[in-house]
Each structure stands twice: as structure tokens, then as C-alpha cells.
Amino acid sequence: MSAEENIEESPEQYFIGKKEDVIQAKRVSKFVNGRDILVIYHEGKFYAMDAHCYHAGGQLENGDIEELNNKLCIVCPSHKYKITLAEGEGIYKASNPKEKNPIPRWFSKGIKQRVHTVLEVGGDIFVKMSEVRGWIESDYYQTEKYRQEKAMCPPDNES
Numbered sequence: 001m002s003a004e005e006n007i008e009e010s011p012e013q014y015f016i017g018k019k020e021d022v023i024q025a026k027r028v029s030k031f032v033n034g035r036d037i038l039v040i041y042h043e044g045k046f047y048a049m050d051a052h053c054y055h056a057g058g059q060l061e062n063g064d065i066e067e068l069n070n071k072l073c074i075v076c077p078s079h080k081y082k083i084t085l086a087e088g089e090g091i092y093k094a095s096n097p098k099e100k101n102p103i104p105r106w107f108s109k110g111i112k113q114r115v116h117t118v119l120e121v122g123g124d125i126f127v128k129m130s131e132v133r134g135w136i137e138s139d140y141y142q143t144e145k146y147r148q149e150k151a152m153c154p155p156d157n158e159s
Contacts (some may be wrong), residue, residue: 016118016125022046027061033129035142037116040065040085042072046118047085048127049074052141054090054112055081057150068093069106088113088136113138 014032016039022028028039029051036051042065053060058078066073066082069091073082082091090109095102114136117128140146 013119013126013128016048016127019120019123019125022125029061030127032127035129037127039118039125039127040074042085046120046125047072048116048118049083049085049088050114050138050142052138053078053081053083054137054141055079057141057146083113086115087111088115088138111136114142 014030014037016022016028016030016032016037017025022039023041026041030037030039037048038051038060040047040049049060051060052058053076055076056079058076058081060074060076060083062077063074064077065085066075068082071084071089071091072086073084073091075082083089084091088111090112091106092109093104093106095104111132114130114132116130119126119128
């Protein structure tokens with residue numbers, strides 16, 4: 001059995017699309033294994049994370065990608081929260097008002113967004129779901145409770 005056949009049969013790894021199609025699209029959203037996943041192709045590399053921002057469930061698909069504190073981040077279009085692509089870390093810029101000359105610096109809020117592993121096999125892109133145990137804040141937006149609440153709300157324009 002080839003490695004490609006092995007991946008296709010694995011219950012933890014899910015087909016996203018053909019590599020060239022994902023590269024061309026730059027971002028692909030898929031519902032896999034009960035989760036809304038966003039796969040991003042940026043500067044020659046693939047990333048995957050939960051598609052809804054940990055802060056208030058905003059759609060990350062249209063967020064800008066910026067390099068902040070030497071890390072690539074997606075900026076949630078809803079409230080401008082910044083999330084590292086590789087780790088799912090929430091970061092923010094602040095200064096210490098107790099300093100004589102406060103200088104703004106980047107700080108970490110810790111891991112807030114669940115990220116997943118992207119695998120490339122034989123020209124296909126797969127996502128291996130996160131194996132990190134415990135609750136990560138973006139998990140809430142993957143629950144049935146959230147889906148029911150969202151279904152009861154009238155559609156909005158996500159400004």
C-alpha cells in the first residue's frame with residue numbers, strides 16, 4: 001500500500017483539494033470531521049486552523065495576513081484580533097504605562113485558535129486534525145450549541 005493510499009484511508013486526515021487548486025484559491029474553507037476549517041496558502045506554505053475567530057466567531061477567510069513580531073498572522077476582519085498562522089496564538093500590542101518612556105511591544109495571550117496540520121501527498125492537500133487536548137477558545141465556535149444559536153439569528157453583513 002502506498003503512502004497516498006494510507007492517508008486516504010486514515011480517519012484523522014481529510015482531503016481538502018488538489019494542491020494546484022488550493023494554491024490558486026489561496027484560501028479554502030471546508031467542513032471536516034464536524035469542524036469548519038480554513039486552509040491558507042501563503043508565501044509557499046500551507047496553514048490550517050478553525051475557520052471562526054476565537055474572540056467572537058468572525059469568519060477568518062477574508063482576514064488580511066500580516067507579519068507581526070516576526071510571525072505571520074491572520075487579522076480577523078470583524079474585530080481586528082491577530083492570530084499566528086502556525087501556532088494559533090493570540091497576540092496584541094501594548095505598552096507599560098509605568099515605564100518612563102513606554103514602548104509598544106507585542107505580547108501573547110497564549111494559544112486561542114486551534115490549528116491543524118496540512119499534509120501534501122501526491123499533489124493532494126489533506127488536513128490532519130489537531131491532537132492538542134483540552135479546550136482552546138476557538139472550540140466553542142465548532143459546537144452544536146453555537147451552530148443552533150447562529151441558526152436562530154438573522155443573517156448579518158459581518159462589518
